Amino acid sequence: MRTAVLTLLLALSFSGFSQSKIAYVNIDELITTMPETKAAEVEMKKLAESIQSDLRFLEEEYQNQVTELENGMNTGWSQLMIKTKQEALYGTQQKIYEFQQSAQQEITQKEVELMEPIIEKLQNAVNEVAKAQKVDYVLDSSVSKGVVIFKDGGTDLSPMVKAKLGM
Numbered sequence: 001m002r003t004a005v006l007t008l009l010l011a012l013s014f015s016g017f018s019q020s021k022i023a024y025v026n027i028d029e030l031i032t033t034m035p036e037t038k039a040a041e042v043e044m045k046k047l048a049e050s051i052q053s054d055l056r057f058l059e060e061e062y063q064n065q066v067t068e069l070e071n072g073m074n075t076g077w078s079q080l081m082i083k084t085k086q087e088a089l090y091g092t093q094q095k096i097y098e099f100q101q102s103a104q105q106e107i108t109q110k111e112v113e114l115m116e117p118i119i120e121k122l123q124n125a126v127n128e129v130a131k132a133q134k135v136d137y138v139l140d141s142s143v144s145k146g147v148v149i150f151k152d153g154g155t156d157l158s159p160m161v162k163a164k165l166g167m
Contacts, residue, residue, distance in 0.1 A: 020136040020137060021133075021134060021135050021136050021137075021155070022135070022136065022137045022138075022139065022155075023130065023133065023135040023137070023138050023139070023155035023156070023157045024138065024139045024140070024141040024155070024156060024157065024158075025126055025138060025139075025140060025141065025156070025157045025158045025161055026140070026141045026142050026156075026158050027122070027140045027142050027145065028142035028143070028144055028145070029142070029158065030122055030158060030161060030162065030165075031118065031119070031122060033162070033167060034118060034121075034122065034165060034167065035167070036117070036118045036121070037115075037118055040111075040114035040115060040118065043110075043114060044107070044110065044111060044114065047106070047107065047110055048107065051103045051106070051107070054099070054103075055096070055099060055100070055103070058092070058095065058096050058099055059096065061092060062089070062092045062093065062096060065085070065088060065089045065092055066089065068085065069082070069085045069086065069089060072085060121165070122161070122165070125161045125164040125165050126138055126157065126161055128164060129157050129160045129161050129164055130157065132160075133155065133157065133160065135155065135157070138157060141156075
């Protein structure tokens with residue numbers, strides 16, 4: 001879809017119908033160099049470490065239950081007690097699985113929460129610079145996006161966007 005839109009934009013810009021001014025920015029580079037992104041990365045790292053610590057606690061609890069069950073089986077627990085402890089062990093496994101699922105959702109939500117204002121700020125800066133430079137279209141030249149596969153000329157707005165962001 002992006003390729004089709006890019007092809008259409010390029011075709012229109014080279015045709016006699018219009019003389020559009022096209023520029024580009026490297027969004028990946030801009031985002032990774034923004035101070036807000038570095039702060040978000042620190043916060044995400046703290047969250048991940050906290051979740052990892054909690055997960056280790058749950059895994060230790062599970063391992064303690066396994067050890068307790070093995071010891072009980074070796075010391076002559078009744079079948080009823082063994083079954084009860086096995087069910088508790090299964091419940092702990094489920095708790096760990098549910099914790100992992102919830103943790104992944106929490107990490108994803110936190111990342112979105114932290115990145116939305118950063119992306120909005122960057123988009124606003126790109127918009128303002130593009131308007132000031134009288135640019136009709138701004139393409140993303142980031143390698144990960146694949147929107148611009150060749151550039152020879154054009155206007156790189158990245159330095160102006162960095163200045164607008166105070167970087």
